Amino acid sequence: MNFNLEEAISILSRTPQTLASLLSGLPEGWLRCNEGEGTWNADEVVGHLIEGEQSNWIPRLAFILREGESKPFPAFDRFAHLSAAERTTERKLEEFAELRARSIERLRALVGTDEVSLERTGTHPAFGTVKARELVSAWVVHDMTHLAQIVRVMALRYRTDVGPWAEYLGIFNR
């Protein structure tokens, strides 16, 4: 096990600034390109991360700590952001940063100081028994998954432009 709460928070707390550094002020061509029909562009991924703050991570952690394994926590709609109100990428980045800061406060408050609560278990609707600690670990990796996705989607825009270099650029071949 590599998990450590403060190390997990060190990643969770950096994600909004990382996304803003990468995306804020970028030309629309980068923000709106995707990997084809039914795939998300960078702007939509930020929308999905916002949804996660609102409906997934902290609500589920609170649910585990409150209900234990007695009932499965509600499923998370991974496509909810596609029907959310339109706003600029800039506004979404700000919104994500505000929500994330609040989530981290809630995380600290819910877990408390001894971290023993992270060993508590709940019932995932698809996986069955899960630990609170696994949920928080998954939150960290979920950030990384979507950061990697954004970068991959944007790279694909230059798939043809790089000419013979495509062979050396691992991001096209994973």
Place this chain on the structure above:
Amino acid sequence: MNFNLEEAISILSRTPQTLASLLSGLPEGWLRCNEGEGTWNADEVVGHLIEGEQSNWIPRLAFILREGESKPFPAFDRFAHLSAAERTTERKLEEFAELRARSIERLRALVGTDEVSLERTGTHPAFGTVKARELVSAWVVHDMTHLAQIVRVMALRYRTDVGPWAEYLGIFNR
């Protein structure tokens, strides 16, 4: 073709700040983890990006514009950073930011205002004829490849910690 010089620069100019937002001040556990024997950790990837600024992208662009296809440009040592002088990740991030800012100035100066120079060709030691424009495109995607690599390497640290969520986290399965 999607390439556009200003859009390419919009990515190249953001990479140092993106890396600093992601990595600056992170616990050593995140900076030093890798994917196993012979693979790079986040700190080493930053070292590799520094090498690229010093020996690869701008020197090769200048070489193409100066020599055309008359002689192949020197091969780039992709492992040079592993024997470079030790310094902190923090210092490397600063160094990369300084070098990148200078590279972008050089890029603008070399290309000039009409961008016709980007259609000039040179001889890559392995690929043969390449365009200056392809080199600059590859530079952009190279940033993205290594940003995705850093994120993937760090995510792997929690491979076991996420428990059953591993199945949903695409970064483990690419």
